[in-house]
Amino acid sequence: MCQLTPMPASQTEMVLRRVVMPNMLNPNGTMFGGALLSIYDEFSGIVGLGLVKGKIMTVSIENVTFSRPICAGETVVIRGRITYTGRSSFVVQLDTETERNGVSLGHAGSAVFNYVAIGDDGRPTMIPQLILETDEDRQLWEEAEARRKTRRK
Numbered sequence: 001m002c003q004l005t006p007m008p009a010s011q012t013e014m015v016l017r018r019v020v021m022p023n024m025l026n027p028n029g030t031m032f033g034g035a036l037l038s039i040y041d042e043f044s045g046i047v048g049l050g051l052v053k054g055k056i057m058t059v060s061i062e063n064v065t066f067s068r069p070i071c072a073g074e075t076v077v078i079r080g081r082i083t084y085t086g087r088s089s090f091v092v093q094l095d096t097e098t099e100r101n102g103v104s105l106g107h108a109g110s111a112v113f114n115y116v117a118i119g120d121d122g123r124p125t126m127i128p129q130l131i132l133e134t135d136e137d138r139q140l141w142e143e144a145e146a147r148r149k150t151r152r153k
């Protein structure tokens with residue numbers, strides 16, 4: 001059963017580091033977007049399970065940006081955090097930078113994953129709420145809420 005104890009937004013933050021290998025490249029010799037999306041898909045789920053101790057499903061992916069090419073040998077550093085909780089849905093925001101030899105090369109992309117928690121009956125179920133503590137927490141929440149208001153199902 002899913003515990004409904006609220007959690008501060010800062011406690012949902014996780015970081016994943018992954019070296020870009022030659023088998024992750026596109027025909028142009030830079031990182032294939034699908035390879036990064038696959039890493040995002042797995043990692044955002046792990047971030048989500050930090051809050052929701054039960055079954056979760058990706059319901060949509062928004063605002064995926066690849067802001068510059070990423071080369072083999074760079075390390076992608078993906079920071080993930082939950083930025084919004086609804087009744088059964090929540091939002092995982094991912095921001096990516098890369099490093100080479102431990103030196104940051106700056107921002108390289110971002111994405112927003114929307115999840116829904118599912119009960120044993122396969123239907124959406126209630127989740128713990130996020131506690132907002134900082135101005136950044138509140139800004140990210142408002143951005144998620146604005147997307148939710150304009151979303152067409």
Ligand SMILES: CC(C)(COP(=O)(O)OP(=O)(O)OC[C@H]1O[C@@H](n2cnc3c(N)ncnc32)[C@H](O)[C@@H]1OP(=O)(O)O)[C@@H](O)C(=O)NCCC(=O)NCCS
Binds near residue numbers: 058090
């Ligand atoms: C997840 C699923 C059960 C939700 O069913 P549903 O009938 O759409 O659920 P509801 O309309 O009751 O919406 C449930 C919540 O999802 C949110 N939601 C629905 N569609 C959404 C979308 N496209 N983007 C973001 N949130 C969405 C709703 O706002 C609602 O949030 P709330 O409970 O926090 O208020 C259903 O969409 C599904 O099974 N999708 C397939 C998921 C999947 O196979 N993913 C790929 C592998 S994980």
